[in-house]
Amino acid sequence: MKFSKSLLAAGMASLVASPASALEVEVGGQVNRAVMYVEDGYSSEASDGSGILGQGSDTEFYHVDNRNSPTRFTFGATQRLFEGWTAGAVIEIGAYANSSLDVSPAEKNTDAELDERITDAFVDSPYGKLTLGRGEGAAYNTARRDYSGTGVISFRHPGLIGGGLYYALKDSSVKTSFNADGSFRDRQNFTADELSTEEGAGRLNRTTIAGSIRDYNFEGRHERIRYDSPRIGPATVSVSAGNDGDTGSNSVLQVGVTSGLRVPGGRMLVGAGYSRATVNREAPSGSDDPDINTYGGSVSYFHSDTGLNLTFAAVNRAEELSEEEATGNFSSTRSELGQFRYAKLGYRPNRTHAFDIHYGETLNRNKDDEKGSVIGVGYVWSPVDMFDAYAGAKIHSFERGFWCTESGRTCYSPEYEDITIVTTGLRVKF
Known part of the structure; x- marks a missing residue:
């Protein structure tokens, strides 16, 4: 909601200014709550009553x-x-209670x-927009261009709903042992510890949806300075430079190009981006993480007469690993x-209804x-701008090939159960 300066003057005497330079203040936000039904093969108590996270009742509500x-x-x-x-x-603060990214059978209730999210100051002019603070880099969201209208349930980052859930290892998972000379010694199924998600023997193959x-x-949101050009033909060019990571030791450079244009039969959104994160290993708080190059983009087409829309995205993340990092223990195939x-x-016949399969x-x-x-699949009902009701269902699968530890003495062939998630919720904006 927006308030003109004249309405705020009585309570904000310090903001007195001439009408020609009137201040506009906008206060808003949203509440977005949902219920997740999950079938993942795990429960907070094992079926044998031991109380250890393991294979018990395979369904949960969150x-x-x-x-x-x-x-x-x-x-x-x-x-x-x-x-x-x-x-x-702009200042934007997220307030999460029981984040859909974090919950699991072991923690159905997580800390608030x-x-x-954003703390930005900016100047906008005919020559472009300059932004300083914490927020989105120049390439951010260039690979998330989407006309479907179903982002609240079918977002581009699939791990944000159910990301903390573990794939259950199948009983058919096996490990193979070899002698020092490389000759075959033994093959056996995973032990109970190796099938669980507890720390210990099973950690080498345990994997979550987000993992x-x-x-x-x-590189997500971070501290940076960013410049967005005026439209150059159909496109806007953005560049940014900043720091990322808990210690701020990562230097991040980004370039992004976005465009929205009319094409035969409808409209199209296009985005492309490049990011380079360089680690300062000489700093006292420097990291041992590799330097990372990320590049990719997206395109979304909307057909005006039918409401049908089609979206594609592709992003690559290249880590610059040393030989030791690439071949270390548990990372021999990193x-x-x-x-x-x-x-x-997607199908969006009007502003009220939106459907998708992805x-x-x-x-x-x-x-x-x-x-x-x-x-x-996802569906969103939006009878008014400030309200969305939505529902969706998805199946996550994971496959990992045969891999061996650095010594070559133990090799694993894990197999994983699928995870099914059904989600329904309400988003109310204000």
């Missing part, structure tokens, strides 16, 4: 904050400087969390190139020869 578009509060202000020039600021599939969104691919077919996969998220995938 009451969550939907991280596809989480609960948040936004405060913004803009003021005209002079003809064609505007200055402003306040998250600094198996990711859309690699160009992936150096993760690949995300996504396709969505498929996404991440190849080599952690190790070579593995694939995390999702197939799902």
